[in-house]
Amino acid sequence: MEMCYATGGHLSSIADFMGVSISSASRTVKNVSEVIASLREQYINMPMAEEAVSTANKFFQIASFPRVLECIDGTHIRIQSPN
Known part of the structure; x- marks a missing residue:
């Protein structure tokens, strides 16, 4: 699992x-991230x-912000468009 x-x-x-x-920090971040990811469903x-x-x-309608599906804590996450 690669993380940034x-x-x-x-x-x-x-x-x-x-x-x-x-x-030690790297191992801890990896372990915590895996636990968080395991709870995604x-x-x-x-x-x-x-x-x-x-x-x-x-x-x-609110902000002329196109193609928004969901938001997480107001954070913008760029994704590769599937189209």
Whole structure:
């Protein structure tokens, strides 16, 4: 599992903050990320086609922001378009 969070130096920052080695921070981040990912089916629900269209229309009406399916804490996540 390959991961990247915020900046390339995130492990150094985490290790320094927690007072552990970079390798310990790396293992901890990997383990925690895998646990979070294992809970995805319980907490992440993708909209059905009709819901997605409705959500996209609402975002466009409110802010002229095109092709929005869902939002997570107001964070923009770029994806490769499937079309």
